[in-house]
Amino acid sequence: MTNKARKKILQNIQRALNRTELSVGQQQTLRETIYYSKKNNEFITGNLQMLFTEKATKAHAIVNTCSLTSVPSYILQILKNEKLPFIIRAASDLPIHWRDYPELRVHEGKALISDAVSVTSSLCGVAETGTLVLLSSRASPSTLYFLPIIHIILLDKQKIVPYYEDAIEMVRELHLDPRMIHFITGPSRTADIEQSLQIGMHGPKQLYVLLI
Amino acid sequence: MQLFTSNEFKDNAKAALQNPILQQALNNIRHGFVEKRAQAIAKMPHYDEVRNQAIQIKNHTLKYLDFYLQEFETQVVASGGHVHWAENANDACQEVIGIANRIKAKLITKSKSMVTEEIGLNAALEQSGFDVVETDLGEYIIQLRNESPSHIVAPAIHLLKEQITKTFYEAHTSLNPNRKLDNIEQLLNEARFILRDLFTKADIGITGANCLIAENGTCVMVTNEGNGDLTQTLARVHIVIASIEKIVPTYRDAFSILRLLPRSATGQDITSYVSFSKGPKREHDLDGPEEFHVILIDDGRSKLIDSEFQDILRCIRCGACLNHCPVYQAVGGQAYGTPYPGPMGAVISPSLFGLEKTKDLPNASTFCGRCEEVCPMKIHLPTMMRYYRNQEFKKKLTPRWHRGIKLWAYFAKRPKLYHWWASKLINILGRFGEKKGRFSYLPFASEWTNFRDFPAPAKKTFQQQLKKGKTRDQQSA
Numbered sequence: 001m002t003n004k005a006r007k008k009i010l011q012n013i014q015r016a017l018n019r020t021e022l023s024v025g026q027q028q029t030l031r032e033t034i035y036y037s038k039k040n041n042e043f044i045t046g047n048l049q050m051l052f053t054e055k056a057t058k059a060h061a062i063v064n065t066c067s068l069t070s071v072p073s074y075i076l077q078i079l080k081n082e083k084l085p086f087i088i089r090a091a092s093d094l095p096i097h098w099r100d101y102p103e104l105r106v107h108e109g110k111a112l113i114s115d116a117v118s119v120t121s122s123l124c125g126v127a128e129t130g131t132l133v134l135l136s137s138r139a140s141p142s143t144l145y146f147l148p149i150i151h152i153i154l155l156d157k158q159k160i161v162p163y164y165e166d167a168i169e170m171v172r173e174l175h176l177d178p179r180m181i182h183f184i185t186g187p188s189r190t191a192d193i194e195q196s197l198q199i200g201m202h203g204p205k206q207l208y209v210l211l212i
Numbered sequence: 213m214q215l216f217t218s219n220e221f222k223d224n225a226k227a228a229l230q231n232p233i234l235q236q237a238l239n240n241i242r243h244g245f246v247e248k249r250a251q252a253i254a255k256m257p258h259y260d261e262v263r264n265q266a267i268q269i270k271n272h273t274l275k276y277l278d279f280y281l282q283e284f285e286t287q288v289v290a291s292g293g294h295v296h297w298a299e300n301a302n303d304a305c306q307e308v309i310g311i312a313n314r315i316k317a318k319l320i321t322k323s324k325s326m327v328t329e330e331i332g333l334n335a336a337l338e339q340s341g342f343d344v345v346e347t348d349l350g351e352y353i354i355q356l357r358n359e360s361p362s363h364i365v366a367p368a369i370h371l372l373k374e375q376i377t378k379t380f381y382e383a384h385t386s387l388n389p390n391r392k393l394d395n396i397e398q399l400l401n402e403a404r405f406i407l408r409d410l411f412t413k414a415d416i417g418i419t420g421a422n423c424l425i426a427e428n429g430t431c432v433m434v435t436n437e438g439n440g441d442l443t444q445t446l447a448r449v450h451i452v453i454a455s456i457e458k459i460v461p462t463y464r465d466a467f468s469i470l471r472l473l474p475r476s477a478t479g480q481d482i483t484s485y486v487s488f489s490k491g492p493k494r495e496h497d498l499d500g501p502e503e504f505h506v507i508l509i510d511d512g513r514s515k516l517i518d519s520e521f522q523d524i525l526r527c528i529r530c531g532a533c534l535n536h537c538p539v540y541q542a543v544g545g546q547a548y549g550t551p552y553p554g555p556m557g558a559v560i561s562p563s564l565f566g567l568e569k570t571k572d573l574p575n576a577s578t579f580c581g582r583c584e585e586v587c588p589m590k591i592h593l594p595t596m597m598r599y600y601r602n603q604e605f606k607k608k609l610t611p612r613w614h615r616g617i618k619l620w621a622y623f624a625k626r627p628k629l630y631h632w633w634a635s636k637l638i639n640i641l642g643r644f645g646e647k648k649g650r651f652s653y654l655p656f657a658s659e660w661t662n663f664r665d666f667p668a669p670a671k672k673t674f675q676q677q678l679k680k681g682k683t684r685d686q687q688s689a
Contacts, residue, residue: 003297030276111499130481131486143445179491179500182486195245201400202408
């Protein structure tokens with residue numbers, strides 16, 4: 001069915017466009033001009049970290065600066081404030097020595113429904129809208145970003161870029177080819193009941209950004 | 213195929229106007245969507261630039277649509293996914309049912325997708341014995357209530373929270389019947405609790421797509437709730453269902469559209485989540501679907517290319533035209549009787565489902581032009597509705613008495629006769645209405661006089677007064 005449909009749909013489009021299939025040469029020209037053309041127009045001025053923080057905060061993320069060594073104590077503080085047990089689900093690619101904090105139980109691997117808190121890193125931040133860019137990998141599975149109630153994301157201050165395009169450029173330059181790229185801006189939300197904005201629907205109810 | 217009630221639009225609209233609960237719910241649109249969009253656009257000085265860019269992208273892609281679709285297909289296959297093509301609604305449903313049968317699926321979770329509403333997917337799957345659960349809060353609510361969505365972005369916008377509370381008490385019978393459910397937060401928590409379990413148990417997760425990126429076979433989805441990602445990450449098999457015009461050449465092009473879509477829809481700079489997915493779970497991955505399918509649906513779109521309706525294929529489903537439409541604001545989405553209401557629906561619905569089934573929709577407009585003004589893709593919606601009105605007249609789909617316009621045209625083309633007749637009519641009306649200056653009842657115009665008075669005209673026509681040199685200005689001077 002699908003092959004017949006494929007042929008028919010492509011034929012219908014070509015008939016409407018009043019031409020046949022593009023020649024190999026035409027296809028190559030299109031690829032070269034479209035896929036490798038220049039960036040979109042630029043519109044951002046000013047300090048990227050300030051803009052990122054302003055936009056992320058507006059989207060209800062909690063943004064704080066923190067040194068890498070004090071990340072565990074920062075996490076413990078959040079758990080205390082939220083009256084949660086000292087258990088987290090962390091990505092296995094974080095440059096943190098959890099062993100120095102024996103009171104914190106750290107699980108790795110994919111998230112489970114029972115997980116309350118996850119800790120992950122991010123590839124970069126996008127100043128344009130205060131967006132964090134996270135990739136899926138074995139070390140940092142996508143479920144970490146959506147199942148827990150609280151998601152804590154580490155972001156290297158040096159890795160705040162102005163535009164979405166820059167984030168994709170970074171993925172390419174690092175020769176990464178992730179299955180999923182997630183743009184995350186603030187915690188999950190809905191306004192489906194009476195247009196009233198409610199923070200925390202199916203994804204995390206709280207999103208912490210730690211600028212390292 | 214879906215059962216549409218578009219030809220009952222007039223009755224639906226009348227009922228909607230007399231429904232006080234609906235009217236209260238519709239009031240939220242003006243204070244929500246309309247104001248928030250205006251604020252978001254005001255803070256975007258490069259709005260027009262991005263808008264023109266996005267229009268160019270869509271026009272370019274349509275010009276080479278066959279090429280980009282095949283590029284996309286090649287890339288999806290290269291990343292381990294499957295592409296299915298479906299000419300119409302029925303074929304698309306059959307493709308999904310085929311996959312579901314093959315993997316012996318029972319439970320199917322879905323995130324919000326208008327194209328699945330268009331093709332009537334839920335009904336088709338249920339008829340084949342599968343359990344289908346909508347996971348977007350609004351869609352979940354209307355699924356429980358067995359209703360159709362009333363808005364392409366906020367499907368349950370026509371409901372008040374008290375109605376939803378009642379629905380939850382009736383549906384979630386496994387929970388304590390004495391629990392409290394009187395605020396929105398409690399409703400949210402209950403839906404979250406119920407659906408959480410289902411995400412992990414699902415055999416298939418179905419999502420829509422806001423863009424399909426040709427250069428590397430990526431499907432783009434914007435959501436706020438996080439249900440879309442749980443749907444596609446936790447189910448055994450992920451099926452993306454998208455119509456062919458969702459293709460864009462590159463990531464960069466998708467970003468131009470992403471800069472417009474949330475701002476025009478909900479007034480957000482960006483939604484909480486934008487997910488770019490490509491292919492199934494990799495060898496060492498700990499989560500993700502084992503199979504990744506994309507179903508490309510035409511369902512009447514290819515025939516719009518190079519027609520007077522081509523530009524409607526630029527539509528990115530933001531819903532701004534609905535939110536700003538005085539007719540939509542007054543009657544809500546369900547009155548339109550198709551999954552696509554409001555001005556975009558008045559063009560898309562006849563284009564996809566045929567004018568015969570949807571003939572009232574192009575007439576459900578005052579032509580105030582706000583839809584076109586707020587459309588991020590500058591689609592000339594009123595012009596296209598006018599084309600459809602013309603077609604209706606030519607196809608004799610308009611009610612008989614509408615053809616009375618020909619009688620009027622006969623007089624209008626004969627000025628002397630017209631003036632003579634008009635002066636007599638005006639004179640009679642003027643005399644009758646002289647006392648009160650208005651009519652509270654007029655035969656043949658009860659639709660008007662039932663709701664408001666009709667002002668009585670002056671006894672002489674303008675032409676007559678002009679001739680006598682007694683215009684109002686001169687009288688008052």
